[in-house]
Amino acid sequence: MTHVTEIIVQVKFSEKLLRWITSRESSISALISFAKTRKGDSPLDKLENSDFRSDTVTLPTEAMRRAMAEAVVGDDVYGEDPTLTRLEIEAADKVGKEAALFVTSGTQGNLVAVLTHTDKGDEVLLEAESHVYYYEVGGMSALGGVIPRLIQGDAGVITPEALREALRGENIHFPKPSLVCIENTHNRAGGTVWQTEQVEALAQSAHASGLTVHMDGARVFNAALALGVDVKELVAPVDSVMFCLSKGLGAPVGSILAGSREFIAEARKWRKMLGGGMRQAGVLAAAGLVALHEMVGRLADDHALAQWIGRELADIPQVKVNRERLQTNIILAEVNPEWGDSAKLLQGLKDEGVLANAFGSQTVRFVVHKDVGKADAERLVAAVRKITR
Numbered sequence: 001m002t003h004v005t006e007i008i009v010q011v012k013f014s015e016k017l018l019r020w021i022t023s024r025e026s027s028i029s030a031l032i033s034f035a036k037t038r039k040g041d042s043p044l045d046k047l048e049n050s051d052f053r054s055d056t057v058t059l060p061t062e063a064m065r066r067a068m069a070e071a072v073v074g075d076d077v078y079g080e081d082p083t084l085t086r087l088e089i090e091a092a093d094k095v096g097k098e099a100a101l102f103v104t105s106g107t108q109g110n111l112v113a114v115l116t117h118t119d120k121g122d123e124v125l126l127e128a129e130s131h132v133y134y135y136e137v138g139g140m141s142a143l144g145g146v147i148p149r150l151i152q153g154d155a156g157v158i159t160p161e162a163l164r165e166a167l168r169g170e171n172i173h174f175p176k177p178s179l180v181c182i183e184n185t186h187n188r189a190g191g192t193v194w195q196t197e198q199v200e201a202l203a204q205s206a207h208a209s210g211l212t213v214h215m216d217g218a219r220v221f222n223a224a225l226a227l228g229v230d231v232k233e234l235v236a237p238v239d240s241v242m243f244c245l246s247k248g249l250g251a252p253v254g255s256i257l258a259g260s261r262e263f264i265a266e267a268r269k270w271r272k273m274l275g276g277g278m279r280q281a282g283v284l285a286a287a288g289l290v291a292l293h294e295m296v297g298r299l300a301d302d303h304a305l306a307q308w309i310g311r312e313l314a315d316i317p318q319v320k321v322n323r324e325r326l327q328t329n330i331i332l333a334e335v336n337p338e339w340g341d342s343a344k345l346l347q348g349l350k351d352e353g354v355l356a357n358a359f360g361s362q363t364v365r366f367v368v369h370k371d372v373g374k375a376d377a378e379r380l381v382a383a384v385r386k387i388t389r
């Protein structure tokens with residue numbers, strides 16, 4: 001073959017290959033997603049970004065997919081889905097509450113809790129950077145007609161003194177305070193943990209003033225693990241708790257709201273009103289059961305890897321990690337303003353195949369979860385070192 005013919009053949013072949021790839025784009029991305037469920041074992045891992053944006057990006061395990069396919073289901077609005085009923089019973093037992101309700105998301109769980117605990121016009125006390133206030137679209141005001149009152153916490157924790165200070169007493173001008181929401185672990189503070197005694201003290205003070213207490217425990221199993229206590233003990237003082245089966249526990253969809261039987265019966269009606277009455281939702285609950293049975297213990301791996309990343313990043317001059325706040329699976333890194341800002345670091349990381357999120361102009365958040373491993377962590381640290389050199 002002449003040189004020119006050879007080149008033409010090669011170009012034609014590349015064109016054909018490109019067309020083949022394009023026509024199969026969706027199957028290829030499905031294959032990559034499938035390979036991600038086997039993180040660490042596949043050569044396709046190299047094609048993937050190392051995704052530290054959030055533990056919300058976790059993919060269901062093979063056991064979850066199998067359980068979902070085989071789930072026995074029924075109409076849950078009629079109370080006839082045996083898999084969902086089993087999840088609600090096991091979830092309530094896991095956190096030591098009388099009853100539980102499967103909800104579509106953490107946001108829906110928190111909103112249903114607020115709607116159930118309050119009346120229109122009430123005041124709800126919240127930590128100033130809490131997820132319920134910061135990231136839940138103002139649902140409590142838009143749909144619940146309640147007014148938030150913010151309390152500045154210390155690493156996300158509200159002291160009984162700060163609560164007492166915020167409670168203004170009876171006066172014709174003031175709304176009626178009826179609920180305090182606390183967040184354990186506290187996301188924006190860096191995955192920080194409320195200790196059992198701190199939850200007890202706050203709840204005691206709130207109850208003494210006639211308020212109920214709801215815990216946004218999206219990552220409460222991370223908190224219990226960090227403290228080395230049973231999650232039941234940690235949530236015993238609060239009237240209701242929401243935790244996520246998605247996120248660190250890896251289920252594709254869903255959260256749990258737990259509390260007294262009476263509270264959950266009322267919450268079930270609010271969930272229905274919000275459009276959260278799902279029919280054959282046992283296919284989702286099946287994955288949730290696997291999350292409860294198989295995924296809680298492995299959170300320890302995430303915490304250990306987060307510590308490793310924190311130690312390595314601490315040696316890099318242009319970023320500062322508050323190691324005291326690094327208590328679970330979230331790492332906050334402050335970018336030296338003389339070097340640049342979070343946008344600059346995030347873009348540099350993206351170019352190196354590492355994804356993270358900004359928490360303000362100088363802070364970057366990395367979240368460790370089941371779909372990132374040591375190789376991803378090494379890639380992250382090497383990338384930060386290279387970018388900030």
Ligand SMILES: Cc1ncc(COP(=O)(O)O)c(C=O)c1O
Nearest residue numbers: 105106107108131183187216218
């Ligand atoms: C502390 C906390 N609460 C609630 C939520 C809301 O959960 P969802 O994304 O399932 O609505 C999140 C989500 O990241 C969270 O971090």
